[in-house]
Amino acid sequence: AHSYTKYNTWSEIESWMNSMATSNSDMISKEVIGNTYEGRPMVVLKIGKKSGSTKPAIFMDCGFHAREWISHAFCQWFVNEAVTTYGSDSQITSLLDQMDVFVLPVFNVDGYVFSHTSNRMWRKTRSRNAGTSCLGTDPNRNFNAGWCTIGASTNPCSETYCGTAPESEIESKNLADFIRKNKSIIKAYITIHSYSQLLLFPYSYTYDLAADHDELLEVAKGASSALRSLYGTVYTSGPGAPTIYPAAGGSDDWAYDLGVKYSYTLELRDEGQYGFLLPESQIKPTCRRTSIKMRNCQDPCQLGS
Numbered sequence: 001a002h003s004y005t006k007y008n009t010w011s012e013i014e015s016w017m018n019s020m021a022t023s024n025s026d027m028i029s030k031e032v033i034g035n036t037y038e039g040r041p042m043v044v045l046k047i048g049k050k051s052g053s054t055k056p057a058i059f060m061d062c063g064f065h066a067r068e069w070i071s072h073a074f075c076q077w078f079v080n081e082a083v084t085t086y087g088s089d090s091q092i093t094s095l096l097d098q099m100d101v102f103v104l105p106v107f108n109v110d111g112y113v114f115s116h117t118s119n120r121m122w123r124k125t126r127s128r129n130a131g132t133s134c135l136g137t138d139p140n141r142n143f144n145a146g147w148c149t150i151g152a153s154t155n156p157c158s159e160t161y162c163g164t165a166p167e168s169e170i171e172s173k174n175l176a177d178f179i180r181k182n183k184s185i186i187k188a189y190i191t192i193h194s195y196s197q198l199l200l201f202p203y204s205y206t207y208d209l210a211a212d213h214d215e216l217l218e219v220a221k222g223a224s225s226a227l228r229s230l231y232g233t234v235y236t237s238g239p240g241a242p243t244i245y246p247a248a249g250g251s252d253d254w255a256y257d258l259g260v261k262y263s264y265t266l267e268l269r270d271e272g273q274y275g276f277l278l279p280e281s282q283i284k285p286t287c288r289r290t291s292i293k294m295r296n297c298q299d300p301c302q303l304g305s
């Protein structure tokens with residue numbers, strides 16, 4: 001059965017999404033934004049108090065990379081946290097009264113299933129590549145942001161294969177289409193990865209500073225210091241290139257250049273002890289701690305009107 005303290009299977013997550021939307025129809029609506037390469041649905045949950053007018057929104061995705069299971073767990077935890085504390089927690093309540101939150105709990109569904117059934121360390125999508133038996137593209141090198149210029153490979157057998165073109169992966173295209181369609185209301189984009197406890201923002205594809213560098217850094221520092229003071233977890237904030245590594249084609253850089261000002265990659269626990277194989281026992285502390293941060297850095301007044 002589904003559990004918030006377990007790495008759930010895709011079928012458990014899929015039925016959980018359906019039941020969440022059904023049992024919280026006042027707060028959650030479900031939308032399939034397209035299918036994956038192997039034909040599985042990419043499901044977006046829209047969270048927020050129904051209101052007559054269209055509200056500004058935050059978009060959050062999890063599960064870009066199949067093996068980063070704490071990421072998938074985080075989105076499930078966040079959805080539950082939001083709907084169960086709405087009305088009691090002042091920050092979540094004011095957030096959801098003023099904004100909608102789009103949550104895509106599993107971006108790379110095919111990869112997640114494969115990491116459960118066949119290869120726990122799988123990272124990429126599961127698409128076929130011409131002329132080789134090597135499968136998959138790194139979806140976080142497949143967006144139109146300095147595409148394939150640095151920190152990505154043109155070799156289909158590489159873990160950071162950039163694909164044949166920007167948005168060559170149907171998963172990338174489905175996400176990009178959704179954000180382009182809703183870009184007038186989406187004020188923030190947050191993509192959840194693991195591991196290394198970092199809060200990254202543009203750019204990764206160049207060492208040049210983003211136009212909004214100072215503000216992005218300030219918001220990130222506010223979020224990570226909130227975490228440090230509350231729970232002692234240290235998240236390092238900074239632009240991707242100098243903070244983790246230079247790499248092109250990432251969804252955060254793409255969203256930023258599209259005009260989504262507050263664009264972040266959150267790298268969850270840990271710092272390498274277990275890495276991607278973070279034990280299920282650590283899901284609770286991670287998600288509780290980090291969801292506090294999500295509240296703080298999503299303070300509507302920080303995201304501008």
Ligand SMILES: Nc1ncc(C[C@H](C[SeH])C(=O)O)cc1Cl
Nearest residue numbers: 140193204240247248250253265
């Ligand atoms: N724009 C980006 N933002 C964050 C990262 C780091 C993640 C960490 Se798993 C990745 O390597 O895809 C990589 C890129 Cl290309």
Ligand SMILES: [Zn+2]
Nearest residue numbers: 001002003012
């Ligand atoms: Zn189960």
Ligand SMILES: [Zn+2]
Nearest residue numbers: 007008009116
């Ligand atoms: Zn499992």
Ligand SMILES: [Zn+2]
Nearest residue numbers: 065068193194
């Ligand atoms: Zn990742």
Ligand SMILES: [Zn+2]
Nearest residue numbers: 193194195267
């Ligand atoms: Zn990572």
